Amino acid sequence: MTTVISLEPLTAAAFAPFGVVIEAIGDPSFMINNGMCGRYHDLARPEVTGAEGAVSISVARSDAIKLPLSLTMMERHPLGSQAFVPMNGDRLIVTVADDDDGKPGHPRAFVSAPGQGIQYSMNIWHGVLAPLSGPSDFLIVDRAGAGDNLVEHHFETPFIVKGAT
């Protein structure tokens, strides 16, 4: 039987068990450039472990997904965190799950607002990059280097993600 997952708004508090929301919200940490620029400082620390691993910056250009979204697979990265930040203010569907004895538990699905990015913590189950419009460019900050950094889990019955965006 197919299970429907409803979209939740992406907030730092709701997303905290899975990682960090990267955004300029509230007052800046401090001002720079003669007061011309507010810096929201040190929002996320990329995590990298394992021999020969390094923090690396990439770009992804992704087609848009359509809702309802069929969530067939989730993955996790045992050797590092992974940050995705839209380069064009695009919104995305962020699916994550707690671990349940080596496989994803019941997934949750967030919808981001323009100006928000996320960092999945190391080893957190998540779905693939899912922008609501596209083709759309995303900055990625994650781990490069040797080592087995990908675990996938395919669901026998996909979850269906839907809700208001």
Added chain:
Amino acid sequence: MTTVISLEPLTAAAFAPFGVVIEAIGDPSFMINNGMCGRYHDLARPEVTGAEGAVSISVARSDAIKLPLSLTMMERHPLGSQAFVPMNGDRLIVTVADDDDGKPGHPRAFVSAPGQGIQYSMNIWHGVLAPLSGPSDFLIVDRAGAGDNLVEHHFETPFIVKGAT
């Protein structure tokens, strides 16, 4: 006497002495997500040195600059690289200079295209964040932690940056 610096288009080749242009250009390194997404992989490696330093992700919200721009100061970071990537496709003025015996040599000024970000290599002289529209959000990937990571040089006579954008 004031010296005028003309804007150059930002290209990977022209910017190479100073750092990396972060952009999706040409063919992707490989496809992911069942062919839905092209990844331009490992474009830049954040550099961090010194005790207690770590790679960190921040956001900056900056007002726009106006051209002609008066370049009064340049800075460099001896302990780490610094990446700036617009989160809204905004364009920016990127000023850099070779080192000339401990101070900036003759500056160069680049204008970015939508979808481009940059990473200044460690210790490269550069001007402050200068978007052409704003307020505008930028992702920053640079070094957090203890240590003296800022050297500033103030010009006796500012340079004037101008040209077609």
